[in-house]
Amino acid sequence: MSATRRESAPLHVAGPSPRAFERPLPWTESIWSHLHAARASGRLAQGLLIFGPNGLGKRVLARALAQSLLCPTPNVQGLACGRCADCRLLAAGSHPDLIAVGPDPESKSGEIPIDAVRQFAERESLTPSRAPYKVALIDPADRLNQAAANALLKTLEEPTEHSLLCLIAERIGRLPATIRSRCLLIQVPIPDEAAALSWLASREPRPDWPLRLRLAHGAPLRALADSADDTWMEQRVQCLRDFLEIARGRADPVAVVGRWNEIDTGRILDWLAGVMVDLLRLGVCATPPRLDHPDRRDELLALAQGLDLAAGHRFLKRILEARALGERNLNQQLLLESLAIDWARITSRHH
Structure with a gap:
């Protein structure tokens, strides 16, 4: 089972890859206006420090800013x-x-090592070669190891003009x-659902965008990227069906996990977390304003x-912890088997 697919990140230390010129996405236009005014x-x-969940356009915003700063004649x-x-x-x-x-592409850790920051600091100490600015994009910054973070701090404390x-x-x-304290924090928001759906429809008309x-x-960019391959949608149907069959006492937890070998572990944990959130919502209100899996509402309501809500909250916490552990390359099959067995125990009184 593979690790969670991430947004693409830059190489160790390099010049940028060829790219089209970026425009801030509609829900980041107010952020762009403030940045433009400050400049x-x-x-x-x-x-x-531009931050927010995957698929909201952080990198689009950062690249648009970098391109703007390096262009002597912006519009x-x-x-x-x-x-x-x-x-x-x-x-x-x-x-x-x-x-x-960014992370060393030859490293399995996915971390940004101290050597990358040292190489960058040497280049950053130079004045701009030809543009009004020298710009460094550090991505993903949350993968800086401790030594690299300490080295970067020195540059942040005394940046060159x-x-x-x-x-x-x-x-x-x-x-x-x-x-964090030495950066201006810029949070990219989750857009209004109607605005996000309108943007998605403008890219590709399809009836299942809401789901x-x-x-x-x-996250619109994540939804758009996921639409390129529908295999995972079929896998989701299988995964959720198996999860509910465990709760009904009709499936063996270990056998179920064995059928999930071809499914991305990050997606499985994401779906299970969403199911548990939906169950907890439905446990207190039969018509909650939002569900992560609205197409399974009737089954989840039943x-x-x-469901013991306290047990459900504890199980959701376990799933979220498992998702964090999954990034550390632990035995993911054993992780999922443990969760499935725990789920069978929690729901055993249903059958």
Whole structure:
């Protein structure tokens, strides 16, 4: 079973890959306006920490800002012109004043090591080569190891003039408080559901966007990326059916987990967490305003009516803990078997 699929991250220390010019997504336009105004008035912080769940457009926002800062002739909205010599270098992925810092692609840990930060610091100490700024995108910043975080702190404390350090993270709690305190925190919000559905429909008309957006926890880019392959939707049906069959006493927990070998473990834990949240919602209100799995409402309502809510809360906590442990490359099959057996015990009085 594979680890949870993540948004793509940059290489160890490198120039940027070739990319199209970015525009901030509709739900980040107010953030963009504030950044543009701060830049225009000379008040743009030199350390930014852009954070929020996967699939909300953090990286789009960060890249648009980097492109804007490196373009000498941005338009009235502050976006890169896309035509000048600097923009041509950006488009080719070879602009000398844009640095990408990320995990070593040869490492299994997925961490950003101290050597990456040291290499970056050496380049960051130089003045801009040709653009108004030198910009570093550190992504994902929440994967800095302790030594790398300490090394980065020194650069954040004394940044060179006309430089910008932009950290991108999904779990800012993993970053030391000393780093967070030296950055301007920019939280990318989950958009209004109607606005997100409108944006998704503009990209590709399909009738199941409402369900897909719920399964993506309201993150439009995640929903859009997931729509490229429907295999996981079929796997979800199997996983949820098996999970409910365990609760009904009709399936062996260990045998069920054996059938999940081809399913991404991160997705399984995500679906199970969503199911438990829905059960807890339905346990206190038969018509909650929101469900993560609205297409399974009737089945979940029937199960919720006899569920011990306190036990359900404890089990949800176990799932969330298992999701965190899953990133540490533990034996994921044993992890899932333990959860499935615990679920059978919790629901044994239903049958």
